[in-house]
Amino acid sequence: MKVIIGFIVLWPLVGFLFNGLGRHFWSKKVVAYKATGYVVASFIASIFAFVQVQNQGAVSVHYFDFINTAHFKIPFDLKVDALSSLFLLVITGVGSLIHLYSTAYMKQESSSDYARYFSYLNLFIFSMLILVLGDNFVIMFIGWEGVGLCSYLLIGYWFTNTHFNYAAKKAFIMNRIGDLGFLLAIFWLIAKLGTVSYSEVFTAESIAKLSTTDITAITLLLFVGAMGKSAQIPLYTWLPDAMAGPTPVSALIHAATMVTAGIYMITRSHLLFSHSEMTQNLVAVIGISTALLGATIALKQNDIKKVLAYSTVSQLGYMFLGLGVGAYSGAVFHVITHAFFKALLFLGAGSVIHAMHHEQDIQKMGGLKSKLPITHLTFLIGCIAIAGIPPFSGFFSKDEILAAAYAKNPVYWFLAILGSAMTAFYMFRLYATTFLGKFRGTTEQDHHLHESPLAMTLPLIVLAVLSAIAGAIGIPEIMGGHHWIGQQLSSIVGAAKETTLTHTIEWALMGTSTMLALLACLFAINKYRQKADGEPTTPLGKLLFHKWYVDEFYDTLIVKPLNNFAGFLKNSIEKKVIDGAVNGTGKIVQYSARQLRLIQNGQVGYYILFMVFSIVLLLILWFNDTIILRFYYSLIK
Amino acid sequence: MSILQILFFALSAFAIVSAIMVLISKNPIHSVLWLILVFFAISGHYILLNAQFLAIVNIIVYAGAIMVLFLFVIMLINIKKDSEPQKQFLVKLLGVLAGGSFLTLLVALIKQTAQIEGRQLLMKDGVIGLIHPLGKVLFTDYVIPFEISSVLFLSAMVGAVIIGKK
Amino acid sequence: MNAIIVSALLGVIMMFSSWCVKGERTQKTIALIGLFVLIVANLAQMNGWYVVNYDTKSMLTFSRFGLYANTLFFGLTFIYIWINGEEISKIGNHAADFYALFFFMLCGVSVLTSFDNLLMLFIGIEILSIPLYILTGSDKKSLFSNEAAIKYFLMGSFSTGILLLGITLIYGATGSFHLTIPQAGVKYEQFMTSAGLILIFAAMNFKVSAAPFHFWTPDVYDGAPTVFTSFMATIAKAAGFIAFITIFQTQYKALGYSWGLILPFVIISTLLVGNVTAVFQRSVKRMLAYSSIAQAGFMLFALYGTSTLANEGILLYMVVYSLASIGVFAVLIKMKENSIEAFHGLGKSHPLLAFLTTVFLCSLAGIPITGGFFAKYYMINSILLAGAGLWLVIVAMVFATISVYYYFKVIQAMYFVEGHPAIMELDKTYTYKLSVIAILLLILGVFPSLLFNYLYF
Amino acid sequence: MPIQYYIYLCLALFSIGVTGVLTRRNAIVVFMCIELMLNAVNLLLVAFSKMFHGLALASDATTTVGIEGQVFVFFIMVVAAAEVSVGLAIIVMMYRNTHSVDINFLNRLKN
């Protein structure tokens, strides 16, 4: 097992080093084969690992001690259990597909850039694997920051473009804010328990050692970490900007894998979370708010990737809602299905962009249905899946969350279903504007429109199939399923709670959401099949188009004041106060030197006068004043 | 008031007045002459104290040799009577103030010194001021300083040669 | 005793050699041989061999410390003359006379290191002072030299008067000119003793140029021919310190607690005047004069308490300070002018000389691996050991930092400013002679105890 | 006669000397004032010497206690003589160069 897990992790690393170091030597072909091959190898190893876990249960292997001091020990342990093995499959599986896709998508790049791209991608896979495989919080944190870094590198992949760089920087810094929360949580754990290993933290005794405050604080801080990585309010603004990166990157990192790290982490530490009512509520509230916020903004976006990005934000919100209401397996289920269909959508979008020569504005598309048949079909499947229309996968996973939300609080459910309707609407708005109607682009673009090569369509097809059928792993019991994924995860999160909902209500809920989604779809298709959405005219439309002005709000309220403060420190405090004090001392010495030397006026008479007075002064100092007073007193007497 | 006391006070007054005159004479030659008078007064005191040897030496060395040397130099460089520029009044005042406070302070201290409370000094009597005991001591106990002061003279001689030679 | 007799005799010999022996080189050689003889004679006494074994009638006592200090002074003079001999000859045509004066001064120094009687103190100081007046004025045509001489002479005589009054008051109080350790717990008020001590203190401060009796120092050092300034600022001053310490290490107890007020007052004002005023000087010579005041401030630390550490410290300080000063002045002598501009670019045109100057200046500033560091170290250690206030030391350290400022101004001028140094023709040997000083300083900077081992055997 | 009288007298003479040094500008006169200070000290020494002699004489008729004071005076005179020779030489030298004996005339060395 040690070897298998090692392989899983090491292959992408080897790929990174191979491509990174040899980027000037290898041809694109070699790079492509190697990079993809390593991930596929990793995928195969993951399957082995998965099977092993199925047979033997969770396995933890020890490699070396990362930190080992007298008082404190952090081993470099990796662990495969039901949760991580699922994630492994998704990461390496979707990862392989996206690698494959990228080989064609990035063809125009120069060969060294091409290698650089793949090395980053491999590094990302490596980090992500570390994140999910780590057997303690610190190892997880290593991966956690690692994926942040890769995200940074990939967003800024086209580094000559300043805007992309800003986007990359923003992503990294926002992630860092979250990471700070995560770090503090780790410190808190260490301070209280002295360990960060899952096996030692998640025990009844450990939990008992922690006071309620501790647990609340730790979970809140962990959640802050998750907010950053999984783009929740208030740290979500980086994710839409992150679309600056190449589209496959968006698919892999900013949709399928990295952003779900927060969900993974919270699921991992669900024991803590379930001990803190407050945090759970907060998670749920933030989740649903994010879901709605993302959905509303997505309604009015015209950039094909932006729509998908906000849709991701929104979907992540759902997952957090699921976590907040205790539907851990539901959340994980949604992660998996979301990985499939969102990757599919992004790759589809990539295919469109590829065909349109890097045009991303949907207003300039339309009628692509006939020109890009495979893309169109797969994209449609993705849309249906995300809209939550049965029997496609999205329906099942979303439904599980909705049901749990309803059980917790119907308001959650109501808001969620609203969001779900919006999801259906904007997805089909996107679909309709892009693929239906007639082409609105330039003739030149029209001339060059073509279906993408096999390397790109193959992943689309695979993902489309998965999107369509992945729901099968979580068919709820009322539909006669076994809810395989729930059973899988029961070893981690415990058996799914007995729902208090009757079957009738469950059916009703499903029905409602399906109906709403369907209605929204049809409405959207109807509305946008002929014409695109122009510039928004209504105030609300403008507000949504400008993303609720959140970026501007952050800019004026946080970024600018901080920047000004830094400037104030640099130009005023540092120069005038601190350095001024140091230099001032020097000036005082100089000044007194100038004054003191005037005593030395060159005249002997003065010198002797000074001497006599000095002697007098010495005498006075010596005998102190009382004696002199006594003398004068005696004179009077 | 015994005759000794009368002599003491007379000589003291004479010495002090002469000393002050040294200060206030504008003409350096007058200063020299007044100073010689001070030395005479001091010699008088020596005689009062029966320090005959010193009295004589004082007259011979100080009044006789040193002051004549001064006089000689003054004559040599021929300073006109009123050519000496005066110090500013303020400076003079400060000078007097300094001297005065110096005196006051020391007197204040002496006045309170218990060490010499009620000590009398021997006037007129005693042999130590005579030439015989002095000579004896000088060439026995004090022969080392005596010899070493020759070095002082040698160096003064060399110095005078260095400085004085054209 | 050997040293006193031999140095007096050598002085006479030099006097006569001025017309018996022609040629300045020969005279210098005679002087150097004489110094060597003097050192040998002094060492002989340390080992119990006397020219005349005469009962000094407790005028002088020869302690190992004093004799060793003598040896050091003679050694320093040897180095001084060895390096500066040619320069001495250039001033007037009295080289032999000057050497004679040096020997007479060394006689005075020997008296000052061994006096046991205030009379001997007085005579010793005068023997040291009178030649100095002469040397100061030896450049007869120079108005600066004249001015310096007259100032020095008048103020020196005045301070002699103060010294004598002090001695007299002590005599009046104790009936003796001997240095006796005053009994503790005297009932009556010993104001007269104390007043006398203060006056002696003031006069001695004058001799070692401690503020507020320092006024003569900058002008005299500045006006005197540089080569003699070098002697004045080093050996003559250090001898004054030995005398100063000899009196006050035993006598200060008579002054009671006030000593802890008066000495810090003098130390701080000396450090203040010396260091701060030096900052603004453009003339290196004058800066060195002020720095010499500042150094006196540090040496005064040795007065604070009697301890072997203080005694060793003052010896080390003397030697190190004198060596460094002799070195710096020797460089200065070769400069056409005294301003700091004269040093511009020296580092480039005369790298070795500049390096040596740097060593000297670092030593004066008290930077480790030069002797100056341990000199300062001993002083601080001894004063803290004597129980002085920590604040005093801290203030002193602040001033030491200021001193770095002005010493390094010269280093900066040498190395970091482009320009042509106003330096005279140098022969190589001159630089090599100076490097001997630098090497000595560096050795003392690492192994200061080499200097003391001889004190104890 | 109480010793204090002599002390006061001598201190007065000394202080007059000091004052003279401070108030006069003629180098020779200043120097003379210094001589006056020395003489005041001399007188004081002799007075003290007689005081101690008188004290000792009470117990021992042949004592020479106190003689050291007078010997000291002798040495002071010796030194003063030497000093005068050098001092006057310096003053004369100054006069040769500047034709002045004003101590304030030469004040180029300052600051």
Added chain:
Amino acid sequence: MLLLFILIPLLTAMLLLFVKNNKMANNIAVLTTIVTLGLAIFVAYKGAVDYNQPWILILNTRFLLHADGLAKILILLTGISFPAIIIATTQNQPKQKNIFLSLLLFTQSGLMGVFLAGDALLFYFFWELALIPVYFLSSIWGGEKRVAVTFKFFIYTFLGSLLMLVGIILLYIHTSEQNFLISTLMHASLTPVQQATAFVLFFLAFAIKMPLFPFHTWQPDAYEQSPTAVTMVLSAVMVKMGLYGVIRWLLPLFPLAAKTNALFIVSLSIVGVLYASFIAIRQDDIKRLIAYSSIAHIGLMNAALFTQNQIGLQGVLIQLFSHGINVLGLWIVADIIEQQTGIRSMKQMGGLAKAQPTLAILLVGFALANIALPLTNAFVGEFLIFNSLFQFNIWAAAFAGVSVVLSAIYTLNMIQKVAYGELSTPMQAMNTPNKNAQIVLIILLVIVFVTGVFPQPLFNLTADSLQQIIIK
């Protein structure tokens, strides 16, 4: 054995004064420093016997060189830094290179002495010794305002060290055995006031050296104006002297005073960390940016030390090494850029990744280490440091933690302005940096990641001194 650390550089330095041929001088210097490095590695893993000789008898001071874990890690750092610096700056041809190198080696000798000295007076001695050559190096070969800036630096640190000297003596005279060994000084019988004073005296010296806010203003100027080789020495090794002083002398000697003042000093340090980070955000000059970043990192380490927590101490021990390596890498890159384009303003830079991808990658590598990304060496240290701060005071950790974000901001700013963007005009002048510098950078980067992944050897190295320091 230990004496060699001082003697080899010292003697070579003297030898170099007479080697006029630049190339040869360089080779000799490289060779010597590599030999020293070899020796350092040997000592680090095999240990060495103390060198113990009486030095100045009357003071009872001893020439005691002792290598415990703390010393080992620092001599290792010094050992690595100097060859790296000299090799990386081979191409720079200052006038009179032999003297330049000679002074550098003098510095190395002094630094080795500081880290090995087991006797307070000896420590002080070397402390100053390391400073003097740097003064000359910077003043002669530095930038435009070099003289004034270096002078300020020199005077400032000199004042600090003199105060420390007073502190040492104060302790010394209150000991019963009257020597300067640390074990003796520990038992000095001081009154509380004296102890507090001595503590302040020591602390000021170290705080100026580190430098700690608000005593830091010499540093950015000095880094900016010094020749890069010297800047590297300053920031990679010399600032560690301050922290070393705290660990070796301040904490063991004044445990009570350290405890009493802990909150104040930790707060001060953290304020300094944030302060420096904020200023770094607004810096345009790459050298100043690195300088302020260094102030921030050092402040963090100092804060951790005063938590007097073993974890923090351990973290600092690691971080001393790591920070040295990282900052060295950054400086070398900055130097290459400055040497080739003559600019330091980041506004004018840009497109390094286009012009010199390898260099850009190296820069990014070190920058990431600078922000303590996991699997880089700095993470290990800072993780432990924050941990100790957290255990000391939650808010301390929280505020200090903000610097994690701030450091990301300024470091990424730097990367963005230097490496990314369109190729700027000055950057077009960039040629391939010479092989030597590249090799050095790559080796350093390898160290960054290797110690980031397997820090355990460093932990083992320092374990013994950890025990000793905590015992007191």
